[in-house]
Amino acid sequence: MSPEGPIEGAPTLERLVARVAAQVRRRRAEHYALRGAFWSSIAAVVVLLLKTPIGGWALPLAGGLFVAGTLGGLLWGAFKRTPSPDAARLADRAWGLEDRVATALEWAGRPDRTPLVDALVTDAIARIDKLEPRVAARRVIPRDGRFLPIPLALAVILALAPPVPLPSGRLPDFSAETEDATAEPRTDSSLLEDRKQPLAKDRMKSPSFEERDFASKMGGTGASMSGDLSAIFKDTALSSQRPDFQSFLKKGDERLKLLEQADRLPDLQSDFTTSQYKMVFKKSKALSSGLRPDQISPQKLRELLEEMERLGRKGGGNWGSDAAEGMEALEGGQPDRAMEAMQRALDKMRAQDEAGRSGKGLKGGRESGRTGTSRDRRGGEGGGPEDQDFGEGEGLLPGKGRSGSPKGEATQRLRSTPYDVGVEGESRRGRKDGFDTNLTGRAGATASRLQYLGVIGQYRKMMEDAITRESVPRDFHSQIKDYFQALDER
Amino acid sequence: MTQDTRVRDFVAAFEGLRAEVEKVIVGHRDIINHVLIGMFAGGHVLLEGVPGLGKTLLIKTLAEGLELSFSRIQFTPDLMPADIIGTNIIVEDPDGRKHFQFQPGPVFGHILLADEINRATPKTQSALLEGMQEASITVGGASRPLPAPFFVLATQNPIEMEGTYPLPEAQLDRFLFKLRVRFPAIEELNAIIDRTTQARVVSVDRVMSGAKVLGFRELIREVPIASHVRDLASTIIMATHPAWQHAPEAARRFVRYGASPRGAQALVLGAKVRALAEGRFNVSVEDLKALAAPALRHRVILNFEGEAEGIDIDTLVGQIVESAEAVAVQGKEAFLR
Numbered sequence: 001m002s003p004e005g006p007i008e009g010a011p012t013l014e015r016l017v018a019r020v021a022a023q024v025r026r027r028r029a030e031h032y033a034l035r036g037a038f039w040s041s042i043a044a045v046v047v048l049l050l051k052t053p054i055g056g057w058a059l060p061l062a063g064g065l066f067v068a069g070t071l072g073g074l075l076w077g078a079f080k081r082t083p084s085p086d087a088a089r090l091a092d093r094a095w096g097l098e099d100r101v102a103t104a105l106e107w108a109g110r111p112d113r114t115p116l117v118d119a120l121v122t123d124a125i126a127r128i129d130k131l132e133p134r135v136a137a138r139r140v141i142p143r144d145g146r147f148l149p150i151p152l153a154l155a156v157i158l159a160l161a162p163p164v165p166l167p168s169g170r171l172p173d174f175s176a177e178t179e180d181a182t183a184e185p186r187t188d189s190s191l192l193e194d195r196k197q198p199l200a201k202d203r204m205k206s207p208s209f210e211e212r213d214f215a216s217k218m219g220g221t222g223a224s225m226s227g228d229l230s231a232i233f234k235d236t237a238l239s240s241q242r243p244d245f246q247s248f249l250k251k252g253d254e255r256l257k258l259l260e261q262a263d264r265l266p267d268l269q270s271d272f273t274t275s276q277y278k279m280v281f282k283k284s285k286a287l288s289s290g291l292r293p294d295q296i297s298p299q300k301l302r303e304l305l306e307e308m309e310r311l312g313r314k315g316g317g318n319w320g321s322d323a324a325e326g327m328e329a330l331e332g333g334q335p336d337r338a339m340e341a342m343q344r345a346l347d348k349m350r351a352q353d354e355a356g357r358s359g360k361g362l363k364g365g366r367e368s369g370r371t372g373t374s375r376d377r378r379g380g381e382g383g384g385p386e387d388q389d390f391g392e393g394e395g396l397l398p399g400k401g402r403s404g405s406p407k408g409e410a411t412q413r414l415r416s417t418p419y420d421v422g423v424e425g426e427s428r429r430g431r432k433d434g435f436d437t438n439l440t441g442r443a444g445a446t447a448s449r450l451q452y453l454g455v456i457g458q459y460r461k462m463m464e465d466a467i468t469r470e471s472v473p474r475d476f477h478s479q480i481k482d483y484f485q486a487l488d489e490r
Numbered sequence: 491m492t493q494d495t496r497v498r499d500f501v502a503a504f505e506g507l508r509a510e511v512e513k514v515i516v517g518h519r520d521i522i523n524h525v526l527i528g529m530f531a532g533g534h535v536l537l538e539g540v541p542g543l544g545k546t547l548l549i550k551t552l553a554e555g556l557e558l559s560f561s562r563i564q565f566t567p568d569l570m571p572a573d574i575i576g577t578n579i580i581v582e583d584p585d586g587r588k589h590f591q592f593q594p595g596p597v598f599g600h601i602l603l604a605d606e607i608n609r610a611t612p613k614t615q616s617a618l619l620e621g622m623q624e625a626s627i628t629v630g631g632a633s634r635p636l637p638a639p640f641f642v643l644a645t646q647n648p649i650e651m652e653g654t655y656p657l658p659e660a661q662l663d664r665f666l667f668k669l670r671v672r673f674p675a676i677e678e679l680n681a682i683i684d685r686t687t688q689a690r691v692v693s694v695d696r697v698m699s700g701a702k703v704l705g706f707r708e709l710i711r712e713v714p715i716a717s718h719v720r721d722l723a724s725t726i727i728m729a730t731h732p733a734w735q736h737a738p739e740a741a742r743r744f745v746r747y748g749a750s751p752r753g754a755q756a757l758v759l760g761a762k763v764r765a766l767a768e769g770r771f772n773v774s775v776e777d778l779k780a781l782a783a784p785a786l787r788h789r790v791i792l793n794f795e796g797e798a799e800g801i802d803i804d805t806l807v808g809q810i811v812e813s814a815e816a817v818a819v820q821g822k823e824a825f826l827r
């Protein structure tokens with residue numbers, strides 16, 4: 001057979017592919033019908049909730065919506081195009097044909113096909129003839145389709161139940177005109193006996209008690225009891241008063257002012273140990289303790305970042321963008337960056353938390369010295385060791401020195417002061433200078449605020465770069481690598 | 491001869507040669523298969539393993555099973571390029587006139603065993619580069635073709651690294667496959683003892699000629715590959731590059747350089763041989779998966795973090811293949827995945 005001519009048996013392949021495509025269409029129709037049914041049943045529920053205003057049309061309308069949605073989904077799925085190469089691949093996978101059908105179908109029509117293609121088509125057809133009927137396309141239940149029984153049941157209940165009374169949707173009107181308008185009839189009648197129900201206060205008293213009370217009011221004689229009983233209940237104090245809403249508002253304002261003053265007082269009831277920052281910090285610590293960024297559950301990290309973003313939105317904090325960046329990094333599969341962003345957001349939360357505590361905290365002056373704005377002054381004035389938990393920079397970086405940057409200047413140090421570069425690639429004999437990597441001073445006893453796991457990756461990269469640039473003598477390479485290896489094992 | 495017969499011939503030859511090698515070599519079925527796949531694909535193979543696992547014996551046995559010339563070079567630090575490729579020497583003709591005559595080195599053979607290749611200096615190692623890629627050697631300004639088929643089988647020891655010169659990436663890339671020879675299982679060890687400590691001498695028959703090997707190489711190139719399988723091969727190679735947008739997290743974190751286009755060629759050519767050896771006329775996704783590790787493990791260069799973390803390159807390649815498969819079906823409906 002010449003490679004230019006048509007290949008015999010290609011229709012057999014096409015028939016198989018068409019069979020699989022039909023299966024795919026069936027599965028799709030099921031899938032989209034379920035989706036359509038779910039959403040249309042929700043629409044039906046809404047219609048049934050509005051049974052009162054819609055009236056007798058509600059039930060047919062709901063039913064029609066449901067049928068239309070389901071049918072629409074079904075037709076959409078059934079008539080969607082299925083590419084034949086995809087169907088061929090499905091067939092290969094379903095019957096274990098090792099890509100024979102897809103390859104044969106693709107190459108059968110190619111002008112540059114090799115003689116082996118003919119043999120491939122023959123082989124594929126021989127195998128297809130022996131195939132047993134099997135479902136090639138799997139059933140995919142949509143997520144929303146799984147919840148279909150809920151709106152369906154709801155719709156059935158609503159259809160059978162009487163119409164749901166809808167709220168009138170009118171708010172009470174407190175305007176002065178309305179007050180006057182309603183007050184007038186009260187003044188006219190001005191008789192409490194007109195009320196069908198006794199007042200709440202009155203309800204507590206039995207009728208006999210009321211009578212006794214009245215008797216005492218009238219001087220205990222009971223002589224005038226023969227008069228109009230309605231007069232007894234005439235509350236002249238109330239009837240003479242017109243409702244004064246303005247004064248009520250004024251009183252409210254005064255109370256609000258009082259509340260504001262109270263807010264200036266030390267907040268003895270607030271528990272600062274459960275501040276937003278502390279809670280989030282605890283969660284982040286629990287999430288990342290002893291784990292590398294790649295070992296941290298992305299789901300939990302995302303939840304934490306989302307919570308931080310929500311808190312940022314709610315509390316007007318400025319860490320929302322960092323949390324969002326972290327989530328973005330997490331989406332992009334970069335847990336390192338996500339952790340860094342989370343750390344930045346945490347720092348901002350802490351700064352705001354401390355700023356919020358200033359003036360109201362129980363620690364008074366000392367706390368005020370910790371605010372973000374006073375940080376800059378710290379180095380110059382009143383920055384004695386007693387006034388600080390630890391110096392800026394200490395506790396953040398292994399090594400000594402104070403750094404203005406929260407991440408320190410490790411790279412600078414390596415670049416600018418290579419400590420032992422006599423001849424490149426060799427180390428000199430004798431004593432060698434090195435950096436003390438142990439934390440000293442007060443910072444030594446304080447837990448680092450910078451997440452170890454968040455920075456170790458950066459440091460390792462810096463080290464790797466430094467080694468690549470050969471700014472570190474070759475003799476030290478293995479030593480440095482071992483050191484970082486040891487850090488990782490910790 | 492029908493195509494079916496040609497393929498059946500190839501299967502028979504492949505299995506016959508494997509059977510001959512297995513007369514001597516116990517176990518290591520995968521290694522033998524991959525060496526044969528490498529040979530039929532027209533590539534070169536690097537075998538890595540601790541001493542005593544039979545790497546050299548395997549290659550020698552393979553050479554015995556083929557009607558091809560075989561040369562062996564034991565690489566040492568003082569080996570010079572001329573020791574491999576040959577040199578011009580002064581010879582005197584019957585008339586008493588002297589002239590240069592090229593004395594070919596051991597590289598001029600069909601099968602070249604480069605034993606402990608990493609013991610020679612980079613200069614000497616690079617003497618093989620041209621031969622491996624171009625199948626010719628240039629000496630004294632003259633290019634001399636190497637005999638066809640030309641097949642380099644090199645061995646190296648991964649633990650005794652003192653005094654060795656790790657192969658440069660450029661040379662590693664020229665090996666179609668890098669195979670890791672593992673330690674035998676206890677049953678295999680027992681069989682090795684039985685087979686090698688008895689008086690019985692095993693003889694290997696020559697079952698294939700060089701011309702036949704070349705013929706099969708042509709047949710292999712005719713094997714069709716579906717576009718989705720080819721796309722998967724390309725995606726696998728791309729996924730080894732940390733800068734690629736769909737690269738898996740493992741590659742981004744632990745890989746410094748990904749595989750070159752030669753890696754894709756190795757993957758597809760190897761897959762074609764594997765398909766034919768199984769009597770199939772087309773390349774399948776499974777072929778690519780089976781050969782991803784041998785074809786890529788020496789082409790994916792770990793960064794410092796990867797080395798410090800002790801990342802197993804085979805596991806990494808496995809993850810890369812998985813992620814490439816996921817990328818290949820990305821955007822497709824669940825029914826069509």
